Amino acid sequence: MNLTTFYLAVAGLILAPLVGGLVSGVDRVVTARLQSRLGPPLLQPFYDVGKLMSKIIAPASHWQGMFVRWALVASLAADVVLFAGGDVLMCFFIQAASASFVAMGAFSGSSPYSKLGAQRELFQMLCYEPIFLVSVLCMAKAAGGFDANTIMNAGAQPLLYKMPFIIPGLVFVLLVKMRKSPFDLSACHHGHQELVRGVFTDFAGRDFALLEVAHWADVVVILWICSFLWATGPLQMVVVALVALFVIILIDNVSARLTWRHMVKVAAPLTFVLAFANLMWLYLE
């Protein structure tokens, strides 16, 4: 590991949550504008986290704090690996660990809503993880390596031309990871769903703030991996990430929540088959 990699890793540790918070702010403003509202200030997510940090409340269980901190460490580690140009597959596995810690934290609480949310979180992981894995495999196969640097320097032709069929899968993964309709099953930001805060019900105060920061870090990782599809330059990658973000917000605003049965039986198999067909195509080419 040279010094540049070390600096990039430190930048990832600091910048990823900040960028994730800004993405969350943009999300809330754009959502409000789509609904003909003015919306909160751009920095509102930072105020929310600051407020939660200063709240005094007893945790719902002794285990929760530990799980929350491990989830945060795992999410930030995924960012560090990606910023340092490391193995995308490793980044994917670390992030899966983070999601598991969130579910375990929710299971250790006492509220039935929290437990229901945690079960749905596991269902979501069951659905999006294979699709996400196949998408990463597609990118690695086309670019010739699993390193983020290798994928970003894959060549003049964007990877998108070689993997158009993973797009529905990536949109599905983004919807689930960003907790957006129609797949905001385990938790959502709006008060109009049947299970509102779901997996987050029992987390409160500082623990909840740390989970929010972990969520920001996750969003940065997922958007970055999506931007590999057009990695011909930094600007193009940013544009791809912004387009992906806008598509997700748009879908969130025009759709209602589906059931977990629909997710398990229809959405996940369909997008998985498409992504897998793309992978086969790359291998047979």
Add this chain to the structure above:
Amino acid sequence: MSFLKKSQIKSPWLLHFDCGSCNGCDIETLACLTPVYDIERFGIVNVGNPRHADVLIVTGTVNPRNAVILKNLYDQMPTPKLVIAVGACGCTGGVFREAPNVLGGVDKIIPVDVYVPGCPAKPEAIMDAVVAGLGKLKGILEGSK
């Protein structure tokens, strides 16, 4: 004022509890979330979970059955917290205050910071009450170290 203290004023999350209201004040409270009033401008979100809430908005009269739930919700909220009694019934018991099963207004059970009169209270008045409550909180935070 530090960032953390400033954040407490800029990010009030609401918990709305219908204590025994005729739904008039509840409709007006929920109207605050619509594009016409857009309460999210102030960073306000309706969370529906006492563990995440900073402001408890209570509508309707209190009776012996829902008093327990009201107290429970209040106790589950993290400090510092605000309570806003909305409507004539929430403030004093309104026209039902003499009824045998009615204990009175919200302040018979938990401490109330802001009262919003009206039958039903207007959305503008409810938003004003939240902002007034935040002003009160700001004063408390500035006074503390």
